[in-house]
Amino acid sequence: DTEVTQTPKHLVMGMTNKKSLKCEQHMGHRAMYWYKQKAKKPPELMFVYSYEKLSINESVPSRFSPECPNSSLLNLHLHALQPEDSALYLCASSPIGQGLWEKLFFGSGTQLSVL
Amino acid sequence: TQLLKQSPQFLSIQEGENLTVYCNSSSVFSSLQWYRQEPGEGPVLLVTVVTGGEVKKLKRLTFQFGDARKDSSLHITAAQPGDTGLYLCAGVQGAQKLVFGQGTRLTINP
Numbered sequence: 001d002t003e004v005t006q007t008p009k010h011l012v013m014g015m016t017n018k019k020s021l022k023c024e025q026h027m028g029h030r031a032m033y034w035y036k037q038k039a040k041k042p043p044e045l046m047f048v049y050s051y052e053k054l055s056i057n058e059s060v061p062s063r064f065s066p067e068c069p070n071s072s073l074l075n076l077h078l079h080a081l082q083p084e085d086s087a088l089y090l091c092a093s094s095p096i097g098q099g100l101w102e103k104l105f106f107g108s109g110t111q112l113s114v115l
Numbered sequence: 116t117q118l119l120k121q122s123p124q125f126l127s128i129q130e131g132e133n134l135t136v137y138c139n140s141s142s143v144f145s146s147l148q149w150y151r152q153e154p155g156e157g158p159v160l161l162v163t164v165v166t167g168g169e170v171k172k173l174k175r176l177t178f179q180f181g182d183a184r185k186d187s188s189l190h191i192t193a194a195q196p197g198d199t200g201l202y203l204c205a206g207v208q209g210a211q212k213l214v215f216g217q218g219t220r221l222t223i224n225p
Binding site: 004040041042043044045048056090092100101102103104105106107108109111 | 146148150155156157158159160163203207212213215216217218220
């Protein structure tokens with residue numbers, strides 16, 4: 001299994017809603033990442049977990065709350081988002097062999113629209 | 116400030132033509148990765164280059180890492196419509212983080 005599975009594929013939410021994005025991988029990877037990608041832009045790093053611990057937070061607003069319940073799962077909890085948070089949210093995983101950032105496997109993303 | 120600059124940003128050519136995409140920086144990278152992303156999907160890793168001067172081939176795609184490890188190129192021979200997509204280079208500096216270029220949007224017309 002060489003897939004990173006993200007659910008849901010599409011999400012529309014209001015500014016007062018609470019929702020969660022889910023990401024799952026069964027490749028035994030011990031690094032997992034959240035990226036945000038706006039239309040026609042490259043992915044921007046949000047969070048990195050290594051060995052289930054948060055190792056990098058790229059100064060992301062607290063309305064985004066990541067969680068790594070175990071080595072296969074990564075969640076992103078959303079609360080009180082703004083319309084400008086609308087984007088494609090990508091999850092990725094990688095083995096920590098020679099370090100982070102080696103061979104990232106990306107999921108298909110969740111296309112989020114905030115109304 | 117864009118750490119990695121890709122050129123061209125947009126390229127539309129006919130099937131069968133050759134093309135080269137460039138990824139340039141003033142910084143040294145320990146490795147450079149190339150990804151292809153199709154609409155509504157996540158990026159897919161094509162190759163990683165780690166040694167200055169390294170050349171890697173993936174069927175009709177040839178990737179080169181500059182001698183000084185500051186730049187890279189992707190050459191596609193006899194482009195096909197299936198090559199259409201967003202091509203992203205991404206570099207790692209030390210153990211800091213992976214930085215993406217702004218991408219090259221490639222369209223191959225039948």
